[in-house]
Amino acid sequence: MTNQLNSISLANAVSQLSKLPGxxxxxxxxxxxxxxxxxxxxxxxxxxxxxxxxxNVTYCSRCHNISESEICEICSDHRRDEKTICVVExxxxxxTIESTREFKGLYHVIGGVISPxxxxxxxxxxxxxxxxxVEQEGIREVILALNPTIQGDTTNYYIFRKLAPYDxxxxxxxRGLSIGNELEYTxxxxxxxxxxxxxPFSETFHKDE
Amino acid sequence: MTNQLNSISLANAVSQLSKLPGxxxxxxxxxxxxxxxxxxxxxxxxxxxxxxxxxNVTYCSRCHNISESEICEICSDHRRDEKTICVVExxxxxxTIESTREFKGLYHVIGGVISPxxxxxxxxxxxxxxxxxVEQEGIREVILALNPTIQGDTTNYYIFRKLAPYDxxxxxxxRGLSIGNELEYTxxxxxxxxxxxxxPFSETFHKDE
Numbered sequence: 061m062t063n064q065l066n067s068i069s070l071a072n073a074v075s076q077l078s079k080l081p082g083x084x085x086x087x088x089x090x091x092x093x094x095x096x097x098x099x100x101x102x103x104x105x106x107x108x109x110x111x112x113x114x115x116n117v118t119y120c121s122r123c124h125n126i127s128e129s130e131i132c133e134i135c136s137d138h139r140r141d142e143k144t145i146c147v148v149e150x151x152x153x154x155x156t157i158e159s160t161r162e163f164k165g166l167y168h169v170i171g172g173v174i175s176p177x178x179x180x181x182x183x184x185x186x187x188x189x190x191x192x193x194v195e196q197e198g199i200r201e202v203i204l205a206l207n208p209t210i211q212g213d214t215t216n217y218y219i220f221r222k223l224a225p226y227d228x229x230x231x232x233x234x235r236g237l238s239i240g241n242e243l244e245y246t247x248x249x250x251x252x253x254x255x256x257x258x259x260p261f262s263e264t265f266h267k268d269e
Numbered sequence: 270m271t272n273q274l275n276s277i278s279l280a281n282a283v284s285q286l287s288k289l290p291g292x293x294x295x296x297x298x299x300x301x302x303x304x305x306x307x308x309x310x311x312x313x314x315x316x317x318x319x320x321x322x323x324x325n326v327t328y329c330s331r332c333h334n335i336s337e338s339e340i341c342e343i344c345s346d347h348r349r350d351e352k353t354i355c356v357v358e359x360x361x362x363x364x365t366i367e368s369t370r371e372f373k374g375l376y377h378v379i380g381g382v383i384s385p386x387x388x389x390x391x392x393x394x395x396x397x398x399x400x401x402x403v404e405q406e407g408i409r410e411v412i413l414a415l416n417p418t419i420q421g422d423t424t425n426y427y428i429f430r431k432l433a434p435y436d437x438x439x440x441x442x443x444r445g446l447s448i449g450n451e452l453e454y455t456x457x458x459x460x461x462x463x464x465x466x467x468x469p470f471s472e473t474f475h476k477d478e
Contacts, residue, residue: 110316
C-alpha cells in the first residue's frame with residue numbers, strides 16, 4: 061500500500077515507524093496520517109524528542125542503568141544506601157522497583173539472564189562488573205531480583221557461587237501470594253513456596269508502617 | 270512509572286510517544302527503550318523522518334490529497350484521465366483505491382462526510398471546491414466513493430443534488446458480495462442489493478481481462 065504513497069517523506073516516515081516493535085505498516089500509516097493532522101509543532105516535537113533521547117541517553121558506567129551522565133542519578137544520590145546492591149535484568153526492572161519506593165540502595169543491571177539456548181553466557185552479562193563492585197565498594201548485601209524463571213534461577217545461582225568468596229550477604233526477593241489475588245488462582249509452586257516461607261503474623265504489623 | 274525515569278530526555282520521548290493514538294504510557298516506554306537499544310543512526314532516522322514528513326508534506330490545492338508540492342503527483346500525471354473525478358472521504362481512501370490499480374482518473378478528497386450529530390456540515394467539507402472543479406475542468410464523470418454508511422449516503426445525495434445543474438455523469442461504487450466471502454456471512458442488505466444489481470454473466474468475462 062505504501063508504494064502508492066504520494067509523498068516520499070510520508071513513505072519514509074511510514075517505513076521508519078513500521079520498524080518499531082508491534083507496529084505494522086498499516087498502523088505506521090495511521091500514525092503518520094495522525095501526525096500530519098496535528099499542529100506542526102506537535103509532530104516536530106515528537107521527532108525531536110526521539111533524536112534528543114538517542115543523543116543524550118547513555119548508560120551509567122557503575123550500574124548500567126540509563127543515565128544522561130557518566131554516573132546515573134541513583135548512583136550519585138548520596139542519601140541512598142551505597143552498601144546494598146539490587147541486581148536486576150533490565151532497565152525496566154529498575155523503574156518497576158523504584159515505583160514501589162521500598163528500596164533505597166543502588167542497582168546493578170546485568171542486561172539479561174544466562175540462557176544457553178539463546179546463546180547468552182555469563183560473559184554476555186554484566187556479572188564481572190558486579191563482582192568487581194562487591195570487591196571494591198565494600199558492599200554488605202546483594203539482593204537478587206531477577207525474574208522468577210528457570211533462567212533467572214540459574215543466573216541467581218551462578219552469581220551466588222561467584223560471590224561466595226566475598227563477605228557479603230546474598231538475599232533473594234520473597235516468593236509468595238500476590239496481594240489482592242485469590243488463593244484459588246495462585247499456582248501450586250508459588251503457594252507451596254509461600255507455605256514453606258510463612259512468616260510470623262506479628263511481623264506483618266511492623267512491615268506496614 | 271515514568272516519573273521514576275532517570276533521564277529527562279527519555280521521559281520526554283515517552284511522553285511524546287504516548288500522545289500517539291493507541292499508544293499508552295507503557296507501550297511508549299517499551300518503544301523508547303527499544304530505540305535506545307538500536308543503533309544511534311536507526312533511532313535518529315526515525316525522529317528525522319517524522320520531522321521531514323511534517324515539514325515537507327502539504328495538501329494538493331486541486332484535489333486535497335497529500336502532496337509534496339502545490340499540485341500532487343496524481344493531479345499532475347498527464348497519462349491519467351483528467352475528465353473523471355473519484356470523490357473520497359480521506360487520503361487513506363485514495364491509497365486504498367490506488368492499490369486496486371483499477372482507476373486511472375483523478376481524485377477529490379472531501380475530508381469526511383456530512384454528520385450533523387458530529388457537527389459536520391457541508392461547508393466543513395471540500396464540496397464547494399468539487400463543484401468548482403466540475404464547472405471549470407469540464408469533468409465528464411464524478412464517481413462517488415464514500416463509505417457505504419448512512420452519513421456517506423447522505424453526503425452522496427447532497428453532492429448529487431449540487432451537481433444536478435451540470436452536464437456530468439454521476440456514478441457510485443457497486444454494492445455487492447465481497448470476493449472470497451461466503452453468501453452465508455454476507456449481510457442481508459448487501460445481498461439484497463447484489464440481487465437487484467445483478468449483471469449478465471457474460472459481462473464478467475470481459476471485466477477480468
